[in-house]
Amino acid sequence: MAIGRVLFTAGSIARRVGELAAEIRRDYAGRPLTIVGVLQGAVTFVADLREGLGPQVAVEFVEASSYGDGTEPQGPVALGQAGGLDLAGRDVLLVDDIVDTGRTLAAVRSEVEAMGPRSVRTCVLLDKPSRRQIAVPLDYCGFVVGNVFVVGYGLDHAGRYRDLPHIARLELAGR
Ligand code: 5GP
Ligand code: MG
Numbered sequence: 001m002a003i004g005r006v007l008f009t010a011g012s013i014a015r016r017v018g019e020l021a022a023e024i025r026r027d028y029a030g031r032p033l034t035i036v037g038v039l040q041g042a043v044t045f046v047a048d049l050r051e052g053l054g055p056q057v058a059v060e061f062v063e064a065s066s067y068g069d070g071t072e073p074q075g076p077v078a079l080g081q082a083g084g085l086d087l088a089g090r091d092v093l094l095v096d097d098i099v100d101t102g103r104t105l106a107a108v109r110s111e112v113e114a115m116g117p118r119s120v121r122t123c124v125l126l127d128k129p130s131r132r133q134i135a136v137p138l139d140y141c142g143f144v145v146g147n148v149f150v151v152g153y154g155l156d157h158a159g160r161y162r163d164l165p166h167i168a169r170l171e172l173a174g175r
Contacts (some may be wrong), residue, residue, distance in 0.1 A: 125145025
């Protein structure tokens with residue numbers, strides 16, 4: 001297993017995140033927004049996105065994990081921390097690093113919907129549509145990627161590579 005080709009440089013990520021933030025700011029037009037980020041992969045993206053969103057943005061995080069140390073989803077999506085959240089009446093923007101099968105975003109979304117928010121939209125940095133098992137509407141999306149496992153800019157493999165400033169392919173034997 002090794003780091004492969006760089007797919008998105010730090011510069012192109014910064015530019016795209018800035019564009020997404022501008023679009024979101026326009027759409028919400030000064031309405032207070034609550035970002036619900038999915039730990040841990042979305043932390044870097046949420047931090048950079050928030051910078052471009054201006055004031056009146058609250059940030060919460062939920063835990064969701066299905067990958068363990070592998071590169072294939074393992075079992076059901078485990079959610080944590082959602083119990084302490086109060087999202088009733090709020091305009092919620094769900095933010096994740098990447099949507100693959102769609103199971104994580106769908107699971108988090110249904111938990112969030114159950115809390116009676118005023119609205120829910122989704123924002124992901126990366127979309128891997130070829131792997132989708134559950135349809136999830138994406139309101140804001142940074143980039144589309146093929147069927148590759150990527151690391152960097154907050155995305156890890158077994159806890160490694162999150163600190164890379166760019167997004168690169170992880171070369172896996174047999175994929
Ligand atoms: P899904 O539930 O959509 O299959 O998977 C979403 C979660 O799996 C993401 O939040 C992310 O943590 C992880 N994931 C999916 N694809 C990749 C990938 O290519 N690289 C990394 N590092 N994580 C991924
Ligand atoms: Mg994740």
